[in-house]
Amino acid sequence: MDVDPVMDRLLLVELQARVEGNRRRAGALRFPLAAIGVANVLAAGWCLLVGRDHLLGFYAPVLAVVVLASRHHFRRLAQRHGVLLPIRAWVLAACGLAVASAAVSRLGAALGATVLEEVGPSLVWVFGYHLLGWWGRNRALVAATIVMLLSTAVLATLASGDGLVAAQLAVNGLLVGVAALSTAELT
Amino acid sequence: MTAHPIHRLDSTVHQRVRLGILAACVGVAKVDFSYLKTTLGLTDGNLGQHLETLESAGLIAVERVPEGRRQRTWIRATARGRQALRQEIAALRELIDGIDGLGDG
Numbered sequence: 256m257d258v259d260p261v262m263d264r265l266l267l268v269e270l271q272a273r274v275e276g277n278r279r280r281a282g283a284l285r286f287p288l289a290a291i292g293v294a295n296v297l298a299a300g301w302c303l304l305v306g307r308d309h310l311l312g313f314y315a316p317v318l319a320v321v322v323l324a325s326r327h328h329f330r331r332l333a334q335r336h337g338v339l340l341p342i343r344a345w346v347l348a349a350c351g352l353a354v355a356s357a358a359v360s361r362l363g364a365a366l367g368a369t370v371l372e373e374v375g376p377s378l379v380w381v382f383g384y385h386l387l388g389w390w391g392r393n394r395a396l397v398a399a400t401i402v403m404l405l406s407t408a409v410l411a412t413l414a415s416g417d418g419l420v421a422a423q424l425a426v427n428g429l430l431v432g433v434a435a436l437s438t439a440e441l442t
Numbered sequence: 443m444t445a446h447p448i449h450r451l452d453s454t455v456h457q458r459v460r461l462g463i464l465a466a467c468v469g470v471a472k473v474d475f476s477y478l479k480t481t482l483g484l485t486d487g488n489l490g491q492h493l494e495t496l497e498s499a500g501l502i503a504v505e506r507v508p509e510g511r512r513q514r515t516w517i518r519a520t521a522r523g524r525q526a527l528r529q530e531i532a533a534l535r536e537l538i539d540g541i542d543g544l545g546d547g
Contacts, residue, residue, distance in 0.1 A: 260541045266458060267534040270465045270527075277469030337477030338470050339516075 275392075281341055282391015287325040288435035291349070294321060295428025302421040307373075310420075311357040318353060322346050332440070345387060352383040373415065377407055377423040384431065395437035399430040406430075447540065450533040454499045455526045459484065459492050464519055464527045467502060472518035493517065501526055 294317045301313045326342055333339035356376035363372025381403045388396030406426045414422055455461060462482045467473055479489050496502045501523035505516045519527070 260538065263534055264538050266461065267531065267538060270461055270531055270534070273462065273465035274469060274527075274531075277466070281469050333472075333474075337474035339472045341469075341471045 278390075279392050280338065282387075282393045283340070283439050284325075284345065284387075284391065284393070285435050285438040285440045286328045287321060287345065288396065288431055288438060290321040290324060292428045292430075292432030292435055294318070295424045295431060297428075299421040299425035299428065302417055302424060307360065307417050307420040310360075310376075311353065314353045318349055321349075348383060348387065352380055355379050369415070370411070373419050374407060374411055374423070376420070377403075377427060380427065381407070384427075388434075393434070393438055395434040396431070399434040403427050403430055447533045447536040450529060451537075452526060452530065454495065455501070455530050457492075459488070460496055461527070461530065463489075463492060463496060463517070464501065464523055464530075467517055467519035468524050468527055472505075472516045475515040475517065478517065496523070 294314070297317070298310060298313055302310060305313075322342070329340045329342060356379040359375035359379055360372050363369065363375050381400050384396055384403070385400040387393070388400060403426070407423055410419055410422045410426065413419075455464065459482060463478060466478055466481055475486075475489065475493075478484070479486065482489070484492075493502065493504060497504050500520060503518050503520055505518070506513045507516060508514075
């Protein structure tokens with residue numbers, strides 16, 4: 256096989272640019288992020304009404320709706336642009352985060368560690384958002400997670416119990432919504 | 443002794459257009475024929491030939507979906523195709539690093 260150092264270098268640069276471009280496309284999760292932001296704000300209301308111990312019961316059906324709506328949205332985009340974005344990876348991540356945050360909350364309750372119970376689940380989601388933002392080259396989402404951390408620290412000094420959990424959900428939801436608005440749609 | 447990276451370049455994959463097709467398909471669920479044609483600046487016939495080569499090597503899967511009176515062709519990279527692209531990029535990087543290393547010596 257012939258090897259041309261200049262052409263191979265160009266080829267490598269082109270390939271890396273294409274792979275990186277697709278990564279950005281896959282990270283252009285404007286619709287799912289906006290939907291998850293709204294879900295979090297609604298979850299804050301649910302938490303105040305029903306209590307933080309019943310949040311998983313709220314998230315399970317709501318996440319299913321978010322997934323179905325996002326799949327429908329991505330299919331519509333694919334009809335227009337000829338590119339279907341992947342959905343499986345972030346859906347699995349979201350389900351994993353929902354379960355992990357519930358587990359952290361239960362663990363905190365079992366150990367009698369109130370801080371872990373009230374703040375832990377939010378931090379699990381912040382970690383997940385941060386990884387998602389890093390993976391999808393989504394600077395707005397990465398920046399939002401830093402603000403989430405700061406706001407969690409401040410809220411933890413101002414509130415406790417269901418009020419604290421609800422406040423974190425509302426703030427995180429709004430921040431994810433803002434990040435979604437700053438995220439480009441597939442082009 | 444480690445084989446020279448040139449031996450890890452696959453002749454089916456190591457072709458500018460076919461590499462472009464694989465790179466365009468990796469990271470997304472699937473792309474359609476028109477998208478590839480526009481993105482890579484190819485004619486229908488040329489793209490079709492390369493798709494056949496990649497499909498027969500098991501590197502992509504081609505799906506033809508009826509849409510009204512026409513068919514829309516969707517292309518997705520198979521696990522083997524994704525792996526082949528990763529290996530190709532690694533081999534190219536190693537090859538270029540080796541050449542750069544010669545200049546340093």
